[in-house]
Amino acid sequence: MHVRRLVPDDAPAYRALMLDAYRDHPDAFTSSAEERAAQPTDWWAWRLAPGDTVAQRVFGAFDGDLLLGASGWSRGDRAKAAHRAELFGMAVVAAARGRGAGQALVEAVVADARAAGALTMTLTVTDGNGTAERLYARCGFVRIGLEPMAVRVGDAFVAKATMWRRLVEDSPDPGAARGGTDGTGR
Numbered sequence: 001m002h003v004r005r006l007v008p009d010d011a012p013a014y015r016a017l018m019l020d021a022y023r024d025h026p027d028a029f030t031s032s033a034e035e036r037a038a039q040p041t042d043w044w045a046w047r048l049a050p051g052d053t054v055a056q057r058v059f060g061a062f063d064g065d066l067l068l069g070a071s072g073w074s075r076g077d078r079a080k081a082a083h084r085a086e087l088f089g090m091a092v093v094a095a096a097r098g099r100g101a102g103q104a105l106v107e108a109v110v111a112d113a114r115a116a117g118a119l120t121m122t123l124t125v126t127d128g129n130g131t132a133e134r135l136y137a138r139c140g141f142v143r144i145g146l147e148p149m150a151v152r153v154g155d156a157f158v159a160k161a162t163m164w165r166r167l168v169e170d171s172p173d174p175g176a177a178r179g180g181t182d183g184t185g186r
């Protein structure tokens, strides 16, 4: 198994992987299979656009040419939040789980965000998704909050935990990061 950054040519395999994940695990993702299936092919290629300055970068775990899993990271374009990266879209095909692909993907995403100068990383995980939360905890993330009713799945609501980690030793701690002055956090 090896991990590399995905490129636009990977878009069909990436699309198939993610649509299966959204369909099979509706509680785990905020995106729905229907919404994402409606995106044009170009959208998936755009998400995998090469370069250092793109809004997001996605990595894939492969067995030979076969895409086993993917995850990415992004950050906004506001200067005051440019140190914050966010991990998104973690999925491994069912047949390949439990062999370390998830951990290899998190490690690749963390290393790339760190190399790009990000100082912290957040992610959200559905409350009760123990496999995913244990994976993130193994990779250094700590739970910093829980948003009730974060996502509506049919008639039900699910809560989402936010997890956080430093990417470098001397980045600010969560207490310092909470010290905003306008109360909106935006």
Ligand SMILES: CC(C)(COP(=O)(O)OP(=O)(O)OC[C@H]1O[C@@H](n2cnc3c(N)ncnc32)[C@H](O)[C@@H]1OP(=O)(O)O)[C@@H](O)C(=O)NCCC(=O)NCCS
Residues within 6 Å of the ligand: 021, 025, 028, 029, 069, 090, 091, 092, 093, 096, 097, 098, 099, 100, 101, 102, 103, 104, 124, 125, 126, 129, 130, 131, 132, 134, 135
């Ligand atoms: C969450 C998810 C990405 C994890 O992917 P994965 O490739 O199975 O992750 P890993 O293999 O690194 O770890 C999974 C388990 O396998 C174990 N494992 C990893 N390598 C192993 C090995 N060589 N031998 C035995 N066990 C191993 C890990 O310890 C872990 O065990 P745990 O669940 O008891 O903590 C995957 O389950 C998934 O796609 N789930 C559905 C979508 C989802 O929930 N996404 C997360 C959204 S936040």
